[in-house]
Every structure is written in structure tokens, then in C-alpha cells.
Amino acid sequence: MPLIALTGGIASGKSTIARRLREHGAIVVDADQIVRDVQAPGSPVLDDIAEAFGPDVLDDSGALDRAALGTRVFGDDEALQRLNAIVHPAVRAESARRFAAAFAENAAAVVVYDVPLLVEARVDDPWDTIVVAHAPASERLRRLVELRGMEPDAAQKRIDAQVSDEKRLALADIVIDTSGTIDETIARTDAVWSRLTAV
Numbered sequence: 001m002p003l004i005a006l007t008g009g010i011a012s013g014k015s016t017i018a019r020r021l022r023e024h025g026a027i028v029v030d031a032d033q034i035v036r037d038v039q040a041p042g043s044p045v046l047d048d049i050a051e052a053f054g055p056d057v058l059d060d061s062g063a064l065d066r067a068a069l070g071t072r073v074f075g076d077d078e079a080l081q082r083l084n085a086i087v088h089p090a091v092r093a094e095s096a097r098r099f100a101a102a103f104a105e106n107a108a109a110v111v112v113y114d115v116p117l118l119v120e121a122r123v124d125d126p127w128d129t130i131v132v133a134h135a136p137a138s139e140r141l142r143r144l145v146e147l148r149g150m151e152p153d154a155a156q157k158r159i160d161a162q163v164s165d166e167k168r169l170a171l172a173d174i175v176i177d178t179s180g181t182i183d184e185t186i187a188r189t190d191a192v193w194s195r196l197t198a199v
């Protein structure tokens with residue numbers, strides 16, 4: 001069963017593409033969701049984050065204050081790398097467990113890893129195919145501001161914390177252009193589906 005890596009810059013449309021691939025029958029492993037799972041209250045990862053960044057990054061219930069930590073790390077490379085060093089090993093381990101479970105289940109045509117930081121956090125390449133969701137950084141900035149209500153400066157800091165579109169596109173086996181309408185993205189994803197299951 002092929003293992004597909006789906007990556008793209010923030011607000012590039014990965015989740016939109018992943019949802020469509022799941023409708024086609026793929027098992028999707030979502031790195032962003034795994035991040036939230038390993039950061040759950042009481043987790044070793046959250047204890048390490050609180051130790052590294054102080055109690056201000058926890059809310060009154062002891063859960064991670066995601067906005068507060070985001071403000072601390074985006075725009076501060078040293079702080080971001082410190083956070084990544086805490087979170088990424090747990091994300092990699094849990095992702096591997098979910099891949100193994102999906103392959104053991106063997107009930108799908110492909111396994112898709114929806115992973116924003118494929119390039120930035122690259123360790124090894126078990127991927128049969130790398131799919132990149134691509135919209136220019138300017139369009140992604142517009143989406144973050146107009147659709148998610150982010151402050152322009154905060155949105156730009158998140159974009160700047162990731163590799164360039166050129167660097168990410170250089171790794172792509174398949175590119176899905178998401179700069180048009182949602183319907184065009186869906187149609188392009190459908191066209192890619194047959195290529196993914198033929199691997």
C-alpha cells in the first residue's frame with residue numbers, strides 16, 4: 001500500500017486535499033492533529049513545553065494556550081527550534097505508529113501523511129510519492145488574514161517560519177495548484193487520485 005506525503009505551506013489547502021483523498025478511500029494521518037494529541041494536558045510534551053517557556057503558555061485549566069505559545073515562537077527562530085526539538089520527536093514516533101496501524105489494517109488504497117513541515121523536519125524518505133499543495137505565499141497570506149482573521153504581521157511570521165515555495169516545490173513528485181477556487185482544487189485532487197493508487 002503506497003505511503004504518500006502531502007505537504008504545503010500554511011493555508012495552502014492541505015486539509016482540503018486530505019479530506020477529498022479520504023473520500024476516495026485513503027487513510028489520512030494528520031500531523032497537526034498528532035501535534036495537538038501529544039500536547040494534551042498532563043502529557044510529557046506539555047510538561048517539557050511549560051518547563052521551557054514558562055507557565056504563561058498554559059491556560060487556567062492547564063492546557064496549552066496555543067495563541068500565547070504561537071506569539072512566543074513565530075518570529076523568534078531560536079524559540080521555534082526549541083519548541084520543535086520538544087514536539088517533533090513525539091510527532092514522528094506517533095506518526096510511525098499510525099502508519100504501522102494503517103498498513104496492518106490494509107483496508108485502504110493508500111496512506112496519506114498530511115504534514116506541514118515535511119521539508120523543514122525532514123529525517124528520512126519512506127514516501128512513495130510527495131504531493132505538494134501549492135498556492136503563492138501572497139494568496140496564503142490573504143487567506144490567513146481574510147478567512148482566519150489573523151493579524152497580517154502574525155500571518156507573515158508564520159509564513160516566514162517555513163521553507164520557501166521554491167524549496168518545497170523542488171521536492172514535489174506531484175503539485176496540486178490550489179490558487180484557484182475550492183472546486184478547482186477538488187477537481188485537481190480527483191485527477192491526482194488515480195496516479196496515487198497506481199504507484
Ligand SMILES: CC(C)(COP(=O)(O)OP(=O)(O)OC[C@H]1O[C@@H](n2cnc3c(N)ncnc32)[C@H](O)[C@@H]1O)[C@@H](O)C(=O)NCCC(=O)NCCS
Pocket residue numbers: 009010011031032035065066067069070073080083084087088091115116117158161162
Ligand atoms: C505553535 C503552536 C502552539 C501554534 O498552535 P496553533 O493552534 O496556532 O496552530 P496549529 O498547530 O494548528 O498549526 C497551524 C499551522 O501553523 C504552521 N506551523 C505550526 N507549527 C510550526 C512550526 N514549528 N514551524 C513552521 N510552521 C508551523 C503549520 O502550517 C500548521 O499547519 C503549534 O503550531 C505548535 O505546537 N507547533 C510546533 C509543532 C509543529 O511543528 N507543528 C507543525 C506540524 S508537524
Ligand SMILES: Nc1ncnc2c1ncn2[C@@H]1O[C@H](COP(=O)(O)OP(=O)(O)OP(=O)(O)O)[C@@H](O)[C@H]1O
Pocket residue numbers: 008009010011012013014015016017032116143147178179180181182183185
Ligand atoms: N482553491 C482553494 N483550495 C483550497 N483551499 C482554499 C482555496 N481557496 C480558499 N481556500 C481556503 O484556504 C484555507 C486553507 O485551507 P486548508 O485549511 O485546507 O489549508 P491547510 O494547508 O490545511 O492549512 P494549515 O497549514 O493551517 O493546516 C481554508 O479556509 C480554505 O477554505
